[in-house]
Amino acid sequence: xxxxxxxxxxxxxxxxxxxxxxxxxxxxxxxxxxxxxxxxxxxxxxxxxxxxxxxxxxxxxxxxxxxxxxxxxxxxxxxxxxxxxxxxxxxxxxxxxxxxxxxxxxxxxxxxxxxxxxxxxxxxxxxxxxxxxxxxxxxxxxxxxxxxxxxxxxxxxxxxxxxxxxxxxxxxxxxxxxxxxxxxxxxxxxxxxxxxxxxxxxxxxxxxxxxxxxxxxxxxxxxxxxxxxxxxxxxxxxxxxxxxxxxxxxxxxxxxxxxxxxxxxxxxxxxxxxxxxxxxxxxxxxxxxxxxxxxxxxxxxxxxxxxxxxxxxxxxxxxxxxxxxxxxxxxxxxxxxxxxxxxxxxxxxxxxxxxxxxxxxxxxxxxxxxxxxxxxxxxxxxxxxxxxxxxxxxxxxxxxxxxxxxxxxxxxxxxxx
Amino acid sequence: xxxxxxxxxxxxxxxxxxxxxxxxxxxxxxxxxxxxxxxxxxxxxxxxxxxxxxxxxxxxxxxxxxxxxxxxxxxxxxxxxxxxxxxxxxxxxxxxxxxxxxxxxxxxxxxxxxxxxxxxxxxxxxxxxxxxxxxxxxxxxxxxxxxxxxxxxxxxxxxxxxxxxxxxxxxxxxxxxxxxxxxxxxxxxxxxxxxxxxxxxxxxxxxxxxxxxxxxxxxxxxxxxxxxxxxxxxxxxxxxxxxxxxxxxxxxxxxxxxxxxxxxxxxxxxxxxxxxxxxxxxxxxxxxxxxxxxxxxxxxxxxxxxxxxxxxxxxxxxxxxxxxxxxxxxxxxxxxxxxxxxxxxxxxxxxxxxxxxxxxxxxxxxxxxxxxxxxxxxxxxxxxxxxxxxxxxxxxxxxxxxxxxxxxxxxxxxxxx
Numbered sequence: 001x002x003x004x005x006x007x008x009x010x011x012x013x014x015x016x017x018x019x020x021x022x023x024x025x026x027x028x029x030x031x032x033x034x035x036x037x038x039x040x041x042x043x044x045x046x047x048x049x050x051x052x053x054x055x056x057x058x059x060x061x062x063x064x065x066x067x068x069x070x071x072x073x074x075x076x077x078x079x080x081x082x083x084x085x086x087x088x089x090x091x092x093x094x095x096x097x098x099x100x101x102x103x104x105x106x107x108x109x110x111x112x113x114x115x116x117x118x119x120x121x122x123x124x125x126x127x128x129x130x131x132x133x134x135x136x137x138x139x140x141x142x143x144x145x146x147x148x149x150x151x152x153x154x155x156x157x158x159x160x161x162x163x164x165x166x167x168x169x170x171x172x173x174x175x176x177x178x179x180x181x182x183x184x185x186x187x188x189x190x191x192x193x194x195x196x197x198x199x200x201x202x203x204x205x206x207x208x209x210x211x212x213x214x215x216x217x218x219x220x221x222x223x224x225x226x227x228x229x230x231x232x233x234x235x236x237x238x239x240x241x242x243x244x245x246x247x248x249x250x251x252x253x254x255x256x257x258x259x260x261x262x263x264x265x266x267x268x269x270x271x272x273x274x275x276x277x278x279x280x281x282x283x284x285x286x287x288x289x290x291x292x293x294x295x296x297x298x299x300x301x302x303x304x305x306x307x308x309x310x311x312x313x314x315x316x317x318x319x320x321x322x323x324x325x326x327x328x329x330x331x332x333x334x335x336x337x338x339x340x341x342x343x344x345x346x347x348x349x350x351x352x353x354x355x356x357x358x359x360x361x362x363x364x365x366x367x368x369x370x371x372x373x374x375x376x377x378x379x380x381x382x383x384x385x386x387x388x389x390x391x392x393x394x395x396x397x398x399x400x401x402x403x404x405x406x407x408x409x410x411x412x413x414x415x416x417x
Numbered sequence: 418x419x420x421x422x423x424x425x426x427x428x429x430x431x432x433x434x435x436x437x438x439x440x441x442x443x444x445x446x447x448x449x450x451x452x453x454x455x456x457x458x459x460x461x462x463x464x465x466x467x468x469x470x471x472x473x474x475x476x477x478x479x480x481x482x483x484x485x486x487x488x489x490x491x492x493x494x495x496x497x498x499x500x501x502x503x504x505x506x507x508x509x510x511x512x513x514x515x516x517x518x519x520x521x522x523x524x525x526x527x528x529x530x531x532x533x534x535x536x537x538x539x540x541x542x543x544x545x546x547x548x549x550x551x552x553x554x555x556x557x558x559x560x561x562x563x564x565x566x567x568x569x570x571x572x573x574x575x576x577x578x579x580x581x582x583x584x585x586x587x588x589x590x591x592x593x594x595x596x597x598x599x600x601x602x603x604x605x606x607x608x609x610x611x612x613x614x615x616x617x618x619x620x621x622x623x624x625x626x627x628x629x630x631x632x633x634x635x636x637x638x639x640x641x642x643x644x645x646x647x648x649x650x651x652x653x654x655x656x657x658x659x660x661x662x663x664x665x666x667x668x669x670x671x672x673x674x675x676x677x678x679x680x681x682x683x684x685x686x687x688x689x690x691x692x693x694x695x696x697x698x699x700x701x702x703x704x705x706x707x708x709x710x711x712x713x714x715x716x717x718x719x720x721x722x723x724x725x726x727x728x729x730x731x732x733x734x735x736x737x738x739x740x741x742x743x744x745x746x747x748x749x750x751x752x753x754x755x756x757x758x759x760x761x762x763x764x765x766x767x768x769x770x771x772x773x774x775x776x777x778x779x780x781x782x783x784x785x786x787x788x789x790x791x792x793x794x795x796x797x798x799x800x801x802x803x804x805x806x807x808x809x810x811x812x813x814x815x816x817x818x819x820x821x822x823x824x825x826x827x828x829x830x831x832x833x834x
Contacts, residue, residue, distance in 0.1 A: 010639070011626060011628050012439075013453040013454075013456060014443045014447050014595065014639075015439070015444035015447070016444075016637065018437050019439075020435050022436075023432040023434070023435045027432035030431050036430040037430075037460065037465075038457060038459060039436075040455060040456070040457045040458075041455065041457075042454075043454065044626070070627060070629070071605060071609060072606070072609040108607075111607075111610060113609060131804065133606075152629065154804070154805050178431065188487060189488040189528060189530045192489040192490070193528060207491075209491045210487065210489045211428050212487070213434075220428070220433065222427070277702075280706075281705070281706025281707070282694075282699035282700070282701070282703040282718065282720070284699070285703075286697075286698055286700045289699060289720070289811075290698070292774055292775060292807055293775065294698075294722075298722055299723040300719065300721045300730065301699065301719070302718070302719050303699070303706070303718045303720075305706065305718075306716040306717060309717035309760070343726070356709075358709060358710070387571070392570070392571055394707070
């Protein structure tokens with residue numbers, strides 16, 4: 001079964017917002033046997049929507065539109081669907097009850113534009129939107145299933161989960177399985193040479209892809225076919241071969257983020273970590289606490305953004321900061337040890353750098369970041385010279401710090417066996 | 418001038434990564450007079466790339482491809498470009514020198530796949546990639562300009578800034594200007610009714626769009642035409658009218674995030690804020706410190722994730738936590754005041770809740786979040802019942818907490834005048 005996603009919205013075309021809906025839809029549709037052949041973002045214009053409906057219904061079994069269902073004048077999806085199918089808008093009682101329920105809850109009066117939210121194309125079924133006033137629209141004919149959903153992420157996701165997936169379950173005979181191996185410390189080109197024989201020998205229903213980012217390469221193996229078990233066996237054979245060649249450079253055999261890998265190591269070892277962040281400003285704590293269950297190994301952390309804070313909260317000597325600078329090996333090592341002792345954790349991580357755009361000097365330009373990881377028995381530190389903008393420097397610093405932590409945990413595991 | 422963006426990569430179609438490159442390209446191309454008519458993500462397949470080249474060259478003046486230029490077997494963009502234009506790959510000396518420079522720097526030997534990175538289609542110009550081994554590709558003929566760039570964000574951005582924009586500057590005669598007004602505390606449908614007359618009276622080259630998210634609605638006014646000044650005047654006239662109708666519900670007259678709005682208020686008032694985060698785990702500190710210059714009003718914060726940490730770091734009475742629960746009005750008020758006093762800031766913000774998926778009870782289900790904002794003279798607190806997944810609950814909590822802070826700062830401004 002082929003599917004495509006059409007996102008309607010000038011705000012995406014001009015880059016005012018990033019389209020995260022499509023990624024979620026891809027993740028959800030793939031395991032249900034739908035291959036996403038295309039994701040297209042088009043403007044809020046009649047002609048663009050009509051063309052997308054025409055092409056989409058021809059080439060795909062399922063076409064999902066998001067956006068353009070709101071109550072305002074720039075929301076033209078419903079009337080354009082009517083034009084395409086040559087039908088009228090009709091009033092849907094259940095959708096109106098939902099609008100009433102929501103307006104009663106917030107204690108506002110219903111206006112005409114709110115009432116119009118309950119109008120749907122006469123050839124469609126309304127899909128209940130529990131979190132908003134715009135119902136989803138389901139239209140099915142011989143060509144394709146066309147689903148039109150609001151663009152607000154939590155409304156779209158809830159309608160997909162509650163209303164759309166139950167209707168499309170078991171419509172596909174083929175299924176698609178994926179597995180991912182995460183490799184650290186080896187460039188994409190070297191990996192590719194080492195596993196060339198495996199790649200050349202892959203059977204036709206298998207595919208291997210490389211996704212490099214932040215010094216880590218993800219290898220994704222995809223398989224397509226009829227039987228889940230057979231596909232899993234095929235994938236397992238390939239991943240086992242790759243793992244035996246790449247050895248310790250494989251840091252995970254599932255698609256996990258570095259904070260998840262570190263979290264599992266800490267849980268297995270019954271160990272804990274705390275953080276003292278300066279230039280990353282809470283980003284590493286955010287990464288760690290994004291993982292459910294992180295309270296088992298993360299009691300808390302501090303963001304010591306000012307000089308005074310580094311002294312008053314962590315006890316870093318003010319003279320040391322004055323003499324060496326807040327972005328220095330000495331200060332960052334003090335920070336990682338102080339936060340570890342303060343929180344009584346097994347590991348302490350500290351990051352201090354110049355994220356930019358301001359704050360750089362000739363000696364320490366923007367992108368200079370000192371990191372330290374410490375345990376009861378050792379303190380490691382390293383300087384990095386990053387070259388991104390503020391956002392990228394914060395993100396890369398966070399990922400590098402977690403990778404440094406992973407290596408220290410790994411060494412402690414190796415030395416204790 | 419019409420432009421379109423084609424992103425090549427199965428990893429986006431299956432939702433393994435989110436396409437952030439296209440948003441950046443949209444932001445950059447629009448003010449340079451290029452209207453993005455379409456963003457399409459296609460698989461790493463020859464036929465899909467050929468079709469995109471065919472359609473793109475016909476309907477747009479500029480077609481930007483990202484992805485598929487790496488050294489591995491799934492990277493087929495260059496050879497497909499050759500097939501489309503019926504040309505061969507030729508060796509480019511400057512690109513090879515760049516590969517050598519990078520490999521010398523990291524101290525690795527160059528292999529054949531690395532050398533092949535210097536091959537480019539014979540009808541193209543190589544665009545220097547300072548941060549990677551794959552050069553960008555520039556092909557220009559009577560139909561269109563086709564640019565092919567690596568998918569790695571910081572490589573793509575640097576090539577655009579250094580090599581592509583200088584080549585396309587001044588090619589467009591029309592320009593496009595945007596302005597955004599941020600509205601808080603009024604639903605989209607109410608705004609739409611209040612400004613209906615303005616919207617109906619817009620001249621043909623103006624467009625108004627509504628972007629609702631997290632209780633805030635952004636109104637975007639776009640204008641297209643020849644002269645920058647005239648467009649700015651047109652936009653200013655509309656935004657002034659809208660502001661006069663919506664009054665105090667307008668919280669910013671530029672496209673700013675809530676953390677930027679709060680940051681500017683604090684700078685203007687010479688005030689400071691610190692945070693005590695539990696369920697948001699550093700996310701709010703991350704939002705605040707994402708803004709350049711935030712060190713002027715943010716000395717630091719704590720993430721008190723465990724019960725013990727709330728007591729040891731903030732001095733919240735252990736009996737109080739035991740009796741009322743960590744997610745309670747009493748505890749969150751103590752936290753916001755304790756962190757404010759500890760950091761000697763004008764405001765303290767605290768968030769304690771159950772982000773999920775675990776940790777919910779009948780009395781306090783997942784999504785229950787207590788927030789408090791305090792100053793020397795007042796302490797406010799409020800409970801919210803969110804209904805998203807872990808990630809959404811963290812994001813919404815962070816945005817709500819910053820909005821609560823904004824209102825307290827605003828009240829202090831109003832009462833001091």
